Amino acid sequence: MLGNFTYCNPTKLYFGRDALNGLNEELPKYGKNVLLVYGGGSIKRNGIYDAVVKILRENGKNIFEDAGVMPNPTVEKLGEGIERARQAKADLILAVGGGSVCDYAKAVSVSVHCDEDPWDKYYIRFEEPTCEIVPVGCVLTMVGTGSEMNGGSVITNRKQKLKIGHVFGEKVFPKFSCLNPEYTFTLPRYQMVSGFYDIMSHILEQYFSGADDNTSDYVMEGLLRSLIHSALVAAENPSDYEARSNIMWTATWALNTFVAMGKSTDWEVHMLGQAVGAITDATHGMTLAAVSMPYYRHILPYGLPKFRRYAINVWNVSPAGKTDEQIANEGLAAMEAWMKKLGLVMNITELGANESMLDDLVKSTLVMQGGYKVLTAEEIRQIFKESL
Ligand code: NZQ
Ligand code: ZN
Numbered sequence: 001m002l003g004n005f006t007y008c009n010p011t012k013l014y015f016g017r018d019a020l021n022g023l024n025e026e027l028p029k030y031g032k033n034v035l036l037v038y039g040g041g042s043i044k045r046n047g048i049y050d051a052v053v054k055i056l057r058e059n060g061k062n063i064f065e066d067a068g069v070m071p072n073p074t075v076e077k078l079g080e081g082i083e084r085a086r087q088a089k090a091d092l093i094l095a096v097g098g099g100s101v102c103d104y105a106k107a108v109s110v111s112v113h114c115d116e117d118p119w120d121k122y123y124i125r126f127e128e129p130t131c132e133i134v135p136v137g138c139v140l141t142m143v144g145t146g147s148e149m150n151g152g153s154v155i156t157n158r159k160q161k162l163k164i165g166h167v168f169g170e171k172v173f174p175k176f177s178c179l180n181p182e183y184t185f186t187l188p189r190y191q192m193v194s195g196f197y198d199i200m201s202h203i204l205e206q207y208f209s210g211a212d213d214n215t216s217d218y219v220m221e222g223l224l225r226s227l228i229h230s231a232l233v234a235a236e237n238p239s240d241y242e243a244r245s246n247i248m249w250t251a252t253w254a255l256n257t258f259v260a261m262g263k264s265t266d267w268e269v270h271m272l273g274q275a276v277g278a279i280t281d282a283t284h285g286m287t288l289a290a291v292s293m294p295y296y297r298h299i300l301p302y303g304l305p306k307f308r309r310y311a312i313n314v315w316n317v318s319p320a321g322k323t324d325e326q327i328a329n330e331g332l333a334a335m336e337a338w339m340k341k342l343g344l345v346m347n348i349t350e351l352g353a354n355e356s357m358l359d360d361l362v363k364s365t366l367v368m369q370g371g372y373k374v375l376t377a378e379e380i381r382q383i384f385k386e387s388l
Helices: 019-029 048-058 075-088 099-109 118-124 189-207 215-236 241-254 268-280 284-315 324-342 355-364 377-387
Strands: 012-015 033-038 062-066 092-097 136-140 152-157 162-167 176-179
Touching: 012 019, 012 241, 019 048, 019 136, 019 176, 033 048, 033 075, 033 099, 048 062, 048 092, 062 075, 075 099, 075 118, 075 152, 092 099, 099 136, 099 152, 118 152, 118 162, 152 268, 162 268, 176 241, 189 215, 189 241, 189 268, 189 284, 189 324, 215 241, 215 284, 215 324, 268 284, 268 355, 268 377, 284 324, 284 377, 355 377
Parallel strands: 012 176, 033 062, 033 092, 092 136, 136 176
Antiparallel strands: 152 162
């Protein structure tokens, strides 16, 4: 049964080959000072930077830059960005990049006018902002996180060996996002498939929780089927517009809060993956891929009916003459084969983890309450061991 909920998603999306023109509609709504935030330089090589700057100039904006946002943005970089935004007296923060750049822009946006330490306030105490929030817009260049239409913002504190996401409320969602699937064509294969798995993981985190039969489950099964198909097409031909545009749209729906409405969710795979990310700085989607199979095989007995349903409705496993366990396990085997076909990293050793890190990995993993099994520290250690 669906629980009670209030639903609002305030982000305006511009989607398709002309999506960047959306900036011409949005920019006049904000003051003159724009802080242009981007990563390590991919947007300079593929022409997106020039296209964005041209539109900013045509709209009479003063452009201030904050470059070098790294994948898994750090708390130290966040400090720099806050300073930069203050100097610029930013009226708008325009994030041009992937989830890291968008997440970082949101973290800056809630900290510019706040005197407290942002790490303690937002990532340790999980408080909502009480200060003025600088509006954020986003031009997406890497698909996977859903950051373009949600309030998520993940920051890494390497000293504390913690990578933590704050899911902010509506006020922190990007005001608008421009989504041109062609902008993702230049992604290196490793990043591309990592993003595909991030999308799958977002859906599964919300699917494998609760025992109800609700609309969200049917929507998620449809999203998963579309993703499974399109990912294989895109892996074969990365410039297939149909596949890449379907994947881009699926990624947004996978984590724009819609499918989570009225149901419980898990997110333990992300907690395990974020621990790996905090310690190894590995690519987000790959950390999830590397821990997923051991985790799902571990919790399968506790959520058997849903794993059975997943096998049949998503992976077309035929149930005839099989036990529920056999059906469910065949579903996971089909998922594992798909992951290997895409070339995903299937163990944390390949991401730089080793046995001597197990204590730190266990300590860095937050335990969630919404999955089929609330994990003990011993179970977490076992899952990491099996992921090595
Ligand atoms: O820095 P540049 O040079 O731009 O290169 C980036 C970066 O190295 C490159 N890239 C991006 N677009 C490109 C491109 N290269 C060529 N062509 C393009 N068009 O890709 C690399 C990875 O970018 P990044 O932004 O780090 O990837 P992603 O979008 O996967 O974001 C990962 C971050 O998002 C967080 C993750 O934890 C991680 O910190 N997440 C955010 C979530 C949210 N907001 O809700 C949820 C997710 O579960 C996730 O935790
Ligand atoms: Zn994710």
